[in-house]
Amino acid sequence: MAVIAGIYGKTEPEYVGCVLSTYERNGLNDSDWYAICWDREKQKLVEVEYDTTRAGGGGRAEIDATPEVLREVYRWYKRLGREHFDLRTNPSNAKKVQKGDTVRVIRGRKVPKGTEGVVFWVGTRYNQYSRMDEERVGIEVAGERVFLNAEYVEVIGWEARLVTGRERKQAIRNFAVNSMPRHFRHLFSRRDWDWAEFVGKTPGWKQLVA
Numbered sequence: 001m002a003v004i005a006g007i008y009g010k011t012e013p014e015y016v017g018c019v020l021s022t023y024e025r026n027g028l029n030d031s032d033w034y035a036i037c038w039d040r041e042k043q044k045l046v047e048v049e050y051d052t053t054r055a056g057g058g059g060r061a062e063i064d065a066t067p068e069v070l071r072e073v074y075r076w077y078k079r080l081g082r083e084h085f086d087l088r089t090n091p092s093n094a095k096k097v098q099k100g101d102t103v104r105v106i107r108g109r110k111v112p113k114g115t116e117g118v119v120f121w122v123g124t125r126y127n128q129y130s131r132m133d134e135e136r137v138g139i140e141v142a143g144e145r146v147f148l149n150a151e152y153v154e155v156i157g158w159e160a161r162l163v164t165g166r167e168r169k170q171a172i173r174n175f176a177v178n179s180m181p182r183h184f185r186h187l188f189s190r191r192d193w194d195w196a197e198f199v200g201k202t203p204g205w206k207q208l209v210a
Helices: 069-097 165-177 180-188 190-199 205-209
Strands: 019-025 033-037 044-052 103-104 116-127 130-139 144-149 153-155
Touching: 033 069, 044 069, 069 153, 069 165, 069 180, 116 144, 165 180
Parallel strands: none
Antiparallel strands: 019 033, 033 044, 103 116, 103 153, 116 130, 130 144
């Protein structure tokens, strides 16, 4: 059946075989119902309102995503996951200052920019002006210990910490699987895939991630 957006006077189903999930959004006095669908033409997820208590219409939706659609959505999330991991998560983790790191000062006035030192302490301090905790580091420079905001230094050689190979692929895959609606995630569990293939169930994991 897919989605019939009765509130807009529609009587014919839309997004047949492409409905991934449905949910209700409760307002102060009214409720609205939405379907998350895969737009195969635009190759992206769309949110379709199909019913509401604000007006008559009698719209309805049914989760009916096909294996082919699930494969497309999974690949879409993998592309997003790859971009997110490579441009944000991976560099951010690699640049995180740790005790024992050699760092270079890049900001501030307390210590000249370009100064290098070894981190002996990492922690937080409450800033009474911003009323927030801020990350701080203690570095040793030529036998002298100084404390700076963590954002004022950068780790020398952080690029060597970047996750690569199998670990990187697994992180991207985990992002894609965990982004799928909960009721479809088991189809992307390797344990369930192997069992489904063993007993001859479909869709098997090779269909979904090929």
